[in-house]
Amino acid sequence: QKEVEQDPGPLSVPEGAIVSLNCTYSNSAFQYFMWYRQYSRKGPELLMYTYSSGNKEDGRFTAQVDKSSKYISLFIRDSQPSDSATYLCAMIGSGAGSYQLTFGKGTKLSVIP
Amino acid sequence: GAVVSQHPSWVICKSGTSVKIECRSLDFQATTMFWYRQFPKQSLMLMATSNEGSKATYEQGVEKDKFLINHASLTLSTLTVTSAHPEDSSFYICSTELAETYEQYFGPGTRLTVT
Numbered sequence: 001q002k003e004v005e006q007d008p009g010p011l012s013v014p015e016g017a018i019v020s021l022n023c024t025y026s027n028s029a030f031q032y033f034m035w036y037r038q039y040s041r042k043g044p045e046l047l048m049y050t051y052s053s054g055n056k057e058d059g060r061f062t063a064q065v066d067k068s069s070k071y072i073s074l075f076i077r078d079s080q081p082s083d084s085a086t087y088l089c090a091m092i093g094s095g096a097g098s099y100q101l102t103f104g105k106g107t108k109l110s111v112i113p
Numbered sequence: 114g115a116v117v118s119q120h121p122s123w124v125i126c127k128s129g130t131s132v133k134i135e136c137r138s139l140d141f142q143a144t145t146m147f148w149y150r151q152f153p154k155q156s157l158m159l160m161a162t163s164n165e166g167s168k169a170t171y172e173q174g175v176e177k178d179k180f181l182i183n184h185a186s187l188t189l190s191t192l193t194v195t196s197a198h199p200e201d202s203s204f205y206i207c208s209t210e211l212a213e214t215y216e217q218y219f220g221p222g223t224r225l226t227v228t
Contacts, residue, residue, distance in 0.1 A: 032215045043206050043219035044157070046114055051214075088156060092215045101147075101217055105156045 003027050006089055006104025015113050019076040021087050023104045026070065029093035030102070033065050035074045036088040038106065044088055048074060079111045115209050116140045119220035126197055126227055133193045134223045136207030142187035143209040147217065148180075151204040163190040163207075197227045 006023045013019055021035075032051055036044035048063040050056045050072075056063045062075040072091070076083055089104040116139040126132050136146055144165045149157040161182050162170040169182035181193040194201055204224050208217040 034216065036219075041204065041222065041224060043117075043119075043208075043222045046216060046218060049214065049216050090217075100159060101215070103156045 003102050004089065004091065004104045007107055008105050010108040010110060012110045012112060013079055015079060015081060015111055017079050017111075019074075019079050019083070019109060019111075021074040021076075021089075021107050021109070023072050023089035023091075024070055025072075025091060025102075027091075027093065027102075028067075028070070030091040032092045033063070033072050034090045034092075034101075035061075035063055036090060036103075037083075038086045038088060040085075047087075081111045081113050084110045114216070115143075115211065115218035117207065117209055117218055117220040119205075119207060119223050121223060122221060123224040124226070126225070128198055128227055129196055131193055131195045132197055132225060133191055134205055134207075134225075136190045136192070136220055138188045138209045141209070143190075144187060145210050145212070146184060146190040147208045147210065148182060148190070148192050149206045149208065149219075151206060151222075157206065160192075194225065197225070199227045201225065202227045 004025045035048040037047050038044040050063050050065050053065050053067040060077045064073040086106040086108045088106040092101045118137045120135045146163040148160045151157050160175045163182045163184040165184045171177045184190040204222050206222040208219045210217045
């Protein structure tokens with residue numbers, strides 16, 4: 001079982017839709033959770049950062065972490081064509097053996113005008 | 114967040130030559146930088162952790178003699194791909210980390226094509 005599982009998609013939605021992106025993980029030592037957005041042939045851009053369980057909102061983006069289920073989500077409201085990119089979840093722990101930032105494979109999102 | 118630059122953004126070289134990629138932390142002093150490689154339609158793979166003033170720590174399967182990392186200052190780390198081969202063609206990305214929160218900020222990446 002891989003440490004982080006993420007559906008690669010592709011996911012195609014109409015403009016204005018609510019997008020839900022998810023990752024599951026197996027390492028209970030993960031405590032810090034991030035979502036990155038990566039445009040084609042560009043470096044990843046940090047979108048959201050959360051520590052432990054709970055919700056965090058920033059504009060149209062909401063990140064949720066459920067440590068009991070080992071499940072994290074990113075919601076995008078009122079999606080725009082400019083949101084079309086690959087979204088990578090990433091996580092890191094502070095315990096031994098879990099210090100490395102571990103990425104999901106990324107979900108490719110297309111928002112259709 | 115932190116601002117990271119990379120140079121060059123795209124390089125084409127002939128097989129057998131060496132290529133140096135620079136990674137700069139523009140707005141804070143980075144004692145630790147990371148180098149990743151990304152093949153098309155795949156996620157980022159950590160190659161090595163670069164520590165200022167000391168030797169880099171390489172991930173299993175990464176040849177340290179082929180991928181030379183130098184972190185001579187708190188704002189600059191370099192990755193040199195020695196004796197490059199076509200299979201080294203990839204997208205190389207560096208990042209810096211905020212030690213207190215583990216947030217990593219990435220550079221724009223360098224696309225290496227070996228012919």
